[in-house]
Each structure stands twice: as structure tokens, then as C-alpha cells.
Amino acid sequence: EAGVVQSPRYKIIEKKQPVAFWCNPISGHNTLYWYLQNLGQGPELLIRYENEEAVDDSQLPKDRFSAERLKGVDSTLKIQPAELGDSAVYLCASSLGADSPLHFGNGTRLTVT
Amino acid sequence: TQLLEQSPQFLSIQEGENLTVYCNSSSVFSSLQWYRQEPGEGPVLLVTVVTGGEVKKLKRLTFQFGDARKDSSLHITAAQPGDTGLYLCAGRTGTASKLTFGTGTRLQVTL
Numbered sequence: 001e002a003g004v005v006q007s008p009r010y011k012i013i014e015k016k017q018p019v020a021f022w023c024n025p026i027s028g029h030n031t032l033y034w035y036l037q038n039l040g041q042g043p044e045l046l047i048r049y050e051n052e053e054a055v056d057d058s059q060l061p062k063d064r065f066s067a068e069r070l071k072g073v074d075s076t077l078k079i080q081p082a083e084l085g086d087s088a089v090y091l092c093a094s095s096l097g098a099d100s101p102l103h104f105g106n107g108t109r110l111t112v113t
Numbered sequence: 114t115q116l117l118e119q120s121p122q123f124l125s126i127q128e129g130e131n132l133t134v135y136c137n138s139s140s141v142f143s144s145l146q147w148y149r150q151e152p153g154e155g156p157v158l159l160v161t162v163v164t165g166g167e168v169k170k171l172k173r174l175t176f177q178f179g180d181a182r183k184d185s186s187l188h189i190t191a192a193q194p195g196d197t198g199l200y201l202c203a204g205r206t207g208t209a210s211k212l213t214f215g216t217g218t219r220l221q222v223t224l
Contacts, residue, residue, distance in 0.1 A: 042201050042214030056211060091155055104155025
């Protein structure tokens with residue numbers, strides 16, 4: 001089966017600019033996650049979707065971050081405006097259900113200059 | 114906020130040596146997972162443990178879930194360069210279904 005696909009792989013932007021990341025989960029996976037990972041550390045959950053509904057967005061900085069999962073399949077994560085501290089790897093993962101194993105994409109490495 | 118502490122943070126060993134990575138928390142988990150992540154890739158699930166005291170083996174890797182389901186360990190026997198990577202534990206509590214990752218252990222195995 002095809003894995004979780006993320007794009008772009010790398011993104012370099014100047015601070016205050018907007019940026020968007022895209023994720024295509026494994027076919028049939030209802031649950032989709034966006035995680036942020038700083039270098040050498042564990043991923044931190046930003047938002048979790050069950051189909052098209054965001055069921056846990058408590059850790060999403062809503063003043064600058066937004067996400068959507070229209071039609072319950074693909075998802076986009078947006079940052080506007082980006083700050084220097086947003087530099088990190090943004091990981092998308094999907095699972096069959098909320099308690100099923102997670103399958104991760106290879107992430108988008110964001111550098112804000 | 115639950116916190117999963119891993120130790121050591123970084124480990125550099127030679128091929129053939131044994132090692133143990135620890136994952137500790139003050140919270141009780143309904144299940145605990147271990148992942149390995151290689152540079153430029155996402156984490157890949159190695160194992161899930163759900164029962165207190167459970168031991169699972171995956172070739173040279175042995176995973177143990179603490180009796181109280183608050184801690185876990187990963188033991189690697191005769192490490193190989195291919196074991197190099199970032200090892201992450203992740204715990205899930207009750208009905209929350211939220212998976213919280215540990216702080217990570219970076220392992221480097223040299224020839």
C-alpha cells in the first residue's frame with residue numbers, strides 16, 4: 001500500500017511569510033494527525049482529525065496556525081505569519097482509527113529565516 | 114500534561130555491545146508503543162505493549178512494559194550499525210486516544 005505522502009519535503013521562507021503543508025494519508029485511514037518535531041526530540045501533537053472533524057486541536061497555536069481536512073481525506077496545515085521559532089519538521093500521520101497504530105509520512109522540514 | 118522521559122538522551126556504542134533504553138512516566142498508560150526514526154524519515158512503529166509486565170521480542174530487540182504500566186524499556190542485544198536512529202516511546206491513556214511521545218533517545222552504533 002502507498003504510505004502517507006507529504007509535500008513539500010523542504011521549505012525555506014522568511015519570517016512573517018505564510019506557508020502551507022499538504023498531507024495525503026493512507027487510503028481508508030479515518031484518523032489524521034499533524035505533529036511538530038524539533039531536532040532530536042519527540043513529536044508533539046498539533047491536531048488530530050477523525051474524518052473531517054478536528055477532535056483534538058488543544059495544542060494548535062490558533063493565532064497563526066490553521067488546518068483543514070475537507071472531505072475527510074487530504075489535509076493542509078498553514079502558518080501565517082511564520083516566526084523564527086516555527087522552524088521544525090512537520091509530520092503527518094494517519095491510522096485506521098483513533099487507537100490503531102500510526103503511519104507517518106517523511107515530514108516537511110521548515111526553515112524560517 | 115503527561116510527560117514521558119527517556120534515558121539516556123544520547124548513546125554511542127560499538128557494534129556488538131548491548132544497550133537498554135528507558136521510558137518513564139508518572140502516568141498510567143493503557144498501551145505503550147516504541148518507534149524508530151531514521152534521519153529524513155518519519156517514525157516507524159516497532160511494537161505495542163498493552164499488559165503490565167508484558168515482554169515482547171523482535172529479533173535482537175526486547176521490549177518490556179512495567180507492572181504498573183508507567184514505564185517501559187527497550188533492550189538491544191549485539192547492536193549493529195543498522196540499529197542507529199532515534200528511538201521514541203509513546204503512551205496512550207485510557208479513552209483519550211491521544212498518543213504522547215517521549216523525549217527520544219538517539220542511538221549511534223559504530224563499527
